[in-house]
Amino acid sequence: MQSDNTHKLLGIRHLTDSTYVLEIERRGMDFEAGQHILLGDASSLDKREYSIYSGTEDENLEVLIKEIEEGLVSKQLKRLEQGRPVEIEGPVGFFSIEKQDIEAKKKFLFIASGTGIAPFHSMVKSIPDLDYTLLHGVRHAHEAYEMEAYERDRYILCTTADDDGDFKGRVTDYIKQHEFDSDTVCFFCGNFNMIKDAMALMEKKGIPPAQLHAEVYF
Amino acid sequence: MQLKYHIVQLGCQMNISDGERVQKVLDELGFVYTENEAEAQLLGVIACSVRQKGIDKVYNKVAKWNKWKNRKSLITFVSGCVLPADRERFLKLFDMVFPMSELPEFPEMIRQYGIVTPAGIQSLDAGLKDIKLPQENTINPAEFKLVPTGVTGKFAQSSSVTESNKTIGEFWHIKPKYGSGFEAYIPIQNGCNKFCTFCAVPYTRGREVSRPSTEIINELKQLVSQGFKSITLLGQNVNSYGLDKKGEELSFAELLKEIGEFGKKSEQDFWVYFTSPHPRDMGDDVLEVIANYDCLAKQIHIPVQSGDDNVLVRMNRKHSVEKYRSIIRSIRRLLPEATIFTDIIVGFTGETEEEFENTRRVMEEFKYNMAYIAKYSPRPGAASSRWDDDIPKEIKSERYHALTGELMKHSLAYNKAMIGNTYKVLVRGEDRKEGFLSALTEGKIIVRFASKDKSLIGHFVEVKITSAVAFSAEGELVEVLSEINA
Numbered sequence: 001m002q003s004d005n006t007h008k009l010l011g012i013r014h015l016t017d018s019t020y021v022l023e024i025e026r027r028g029m030d031f032e033a034g035q036h037i038l039l040g041d042a043s044s045l046d047k048r049e050y051s052i053y054s055g056t057e058d059e060n061l062e063v064l065i066k067e068i069e070e071g072l073v074s075k076q077l078k079r080l081e082q083g084r085p086v087e088i089e090g091p092v093g094f095f096s097i098e099k100q101d102i103e104a105k106k107k108f109l110f111i112a113s114g115t116g117i118a119p120f121h122s123m124v125k126s127i128p129d130l131d132y133t134l135l136h137g138v139r140h141a142h143e144a145y146e147m148e149a150y151e152r153d154r155y156i157l158c159t160t161a162d163d164d165g166d167f168k169g170r171v172t173d174y175i176k177q178h179e180f181d182s183d184t185v186c187f188f189c190g191n192f193n194m195i196k197d198a199m200a201l202m203e204k205k206g207i208p209p210a211q212l213h214a215e216v217y218f
Numbered sequence: 219m220q221l222k223y224h225i226v227q228l229g230c231q232m233n234i235s236d237g238e239r240v241q242k243v244l245d246e247l248g249f250v251y252t253e254n255e256a257e258a259q260l261l262g263v264i265a266c267s268v269r270q271k272g273i274d275k276v277y278n279k280v281a282k283w284n285k286w287k288n289r290k291s292l293i294t295f296v297s298g299c300v301l302p303a304d305r306e307r308f309l310k311l312f313d314m315v316f317p318m319s320e321l322p323e324f325p326e327m328i329r330q331y332g333i334v335t336p337a338g339i340q341s342l343d344a345g346l347k348d349i350k351l352p353q354e355n356t357i358n359p360a361e362f363k364l365v366p367t368g369v370t371g372k373f374a375q376s377s378s379v380t381e382s383n384k385t386i387g388e389f390w391h392i393k394p395k396y397g398s399g400f401e402a403y404i405p406i407q408n409g410c411n412k413f414c415t416f417c418a419v420p421y422t423r424g425r426e427v428s429r430p431s432t433e434i435i436n437e438l439k440q441l442v443s444q445g446f447k448s449i450t451l452l453g454q455n456v457n458s459y460g461l462d463k464k465g466e467e468l469s470f471a472e473l474l475k476e477i478g479e480f481g482k483k484s485e486q487d488f489w490v491y492f493t494s495p496h497p498r499d500m501g502d503d504v505l506e507v508i509a510n511y512d513c514l515a516k517q518i519h520i521p522v523q524s525g526d527d528n529v530l531v532r533m534n535r536k537h538s539v540e541k542y543r544s545i546i547r548s549i550r551r552l553l554p555e556a557t558i559f560t561d562i563i564v565g566f567t568g569e570t571e572e573e574f575e576n577t578r579r580v581m582e583e584f585k586y587n588m589a590y591i592a593k594y595s596p597r598p599g600a601a602s603s604r605w606d607d608d609i610p611k612e613i614k615s616e617r618y619h620a621l622t623g624e625l626m627k628h629s630l631a632y633n634k635a636m637i638g639n640t641y642k643v644l645v646r647g648e649d650r651k652e653g654f655l656s657a658l659t660e661g662k663i664i665v666r667f668a669s670k671d672k673s674l675i676g677h678f679v680e681v682k683i684t685s686a687v688a689f690s691a692e693g694e695l696v697e698v699l700s701e702i703n704a
């Protein structure tokens with residue numbers, strides 16, 4: 001018998017050698033786009049927090065995971081076979097768009113590094129007619145995970161190690177070279193250094209701190 | 219023969235409160251508490267995973283107790299804040315391992331459990347009969363027998379990472395054995411959804427669950443009717459109260475209002491505190507309610523943890539210094555007489571000199587009455603335990619002392635300003651200073667005054683402050699405010 005927090009792994013989609021999407025039985029779990037879950041192999045005691053990648057109306061639950069060289073859970077999950085149970089707790093977290101900001105049709109700037117794109121993927125899939133721009137910082141262009149999910153003119157791929165993206169350089173370089181409306185609501189997700197620098201830049205550009213929201217990936 | 223129990227209590231107020239419920243269960247089973255662990259037949263630990271040191275203590279204790287099992291019959295148990303990996307190890311070391319939410323099943327576990335040494339079985343079999351009953355929740359100690367059934371702790375079949383919290387409601391139904399006749403804790407919320415990177419609580423206590431407000435208010439009413447004077451509402455994120463019920467329960471502000479209304483109608487004299495709130499969920503609504511009712515104490519403990527935005531992001535605190543500043547401004551505006559306490563961590567992973575300096579400035583700006591300052595140490599299970607603890611011990615100590623100095627400055631200035639004024643205080647016990655009693659103001663400032671009258675303990679009196687030092691003040695007894703039944 002399944003326990004309350006056990007869900008079946010339905011499939012795995014490998015996006016690069018190290019990055020994959022787990023498709024998991026949803027079992028009626030309700031969540032807000034941007035929230036995260038604690039996830040792990042049901043036979044293991046270890047769990048980690050992962051942002052939900054799928055949309056709120058999707059049948060199944062998805063998470064985007066990068067295998068960490070010295071990591072434990074990301075390796076365990078990658079090895080799991082279809083049909084095996086995973087344990088989920090949550091959803092939890094507050095990295096969500098305020099209803100009134102959606103209703104007010106505000107402009108959103110999503111800034112992600114690597115798999116930090118996951119909550120934005122969920123937001124874009126879940127909230128129709130969102131007026132967003134998504135800056136995605138990666139090393140190589142092939143790390144533009146499932147970019148077809150975004151409207152092409154709203155997705156800006158920033159690459160540091162090749163010239164195949166939309167912009168050569170870090171997301172912070174892109175921010176430095178561009179202007180943004182002061183009422184833009186900004187969401188940052190990814191590694192700490194990117195977030196720290198990008199937030200400071202946006203503040204300098206006149207975006208009030210109350211409009212800056214961050215979710216750090218550890 | 220009376221079966222005795224001893225509990226090693228580790229950790230925070232929440233653990234103390236949990237321990238009061240454990241004691242109540244054991245008392246009802248007929249066990250008698252002893253301070254002397256060597257004479258107890260039942261030995262337990264309420265564990266704390268906040269620091270490795272606390273968990274090391276548990277391992278040391280159980281190693282000692284297991285040695286004792288070679289010469290006498292003992293039962294051991296562990297509950298409280300335990301990380302999954304430790305829980306697995308504890309299953310091999312303790313006779314019973316259970317999450318606090320399963321405390322209602324503890325009598326049944328004791329009834330069923332086995333695991334005694336052969337020597338113990340022989341000696342006990344020689345003189346004791348089979349255990350009976352706990353249908354009536356009582357055990358005659360003379361009929362207590364240790365049966366080697368081989369049944370192990372509740373987590374033997376459990377693979378759940380964190381406490382499920384599904385049975386926490388039943389746990390709250392257990393009436394605690396209050397450790398004092400005038401001060402009590404009321405748990406109103408358990409668990410945490412915040413995931414601060416330095417903290418293991420989300421992994422030991424599970425997700426936020428609010429206790430029904432009717433139960434909270436009933437417990438509070440009972441305490442007040444019994445003459446309790448200081449009642450603290452407890453929760454890991456006490457002001458997130460009700461959020462998990464999505465509108466089907468009172469908000470924290472509404473809960474305080476209910477309590478305030480009761481206080482007004484009861485015409486009883488008591489103070490209600492709460493700890494610990496999270497800045498993210500702290501709104502003016504809470505402060506406005508506190509301002510409106512005398513029984514809601516004008517003392518706010520609001521953890522800042524760091525005064526630097528970068529560090530706050532690394533700590534995953536979900537608030538900025540500016541957000542925190544706006545809360546302090548609201549406290550000063552709405553509750554001008556309130557004292558403010560905080561928690562701060564120095565030497566968090568990667569904390570630069572500049573980042574620390576921002577924390578020191580925050581200390582200077584907010585002029586806390588008290589700050590619980592901790593030198594950062596990785597807490598097993600917390601996200602930051604996977605990072606380098608890269609600030610040298612000496613630097614952490616320097617920063618700790620710098621902040622303590624800052625704190626002392628403000629605390630002294632505040633306490634000196636009390637001189638000449640008269641304060642209502644709650645007498646808590648004898649002071650270390652011979653011939654003096656120790657008391658707390660509503661704002662939790664320690665006040666001592668000359669008196670040998672122990673009947674004042676647990677009562678409100680008025681004290682005129684005559685002198686002050688950094689963390690306390692001294693005064694003269696002016697008037698006894700509550701009726702003393704000698």
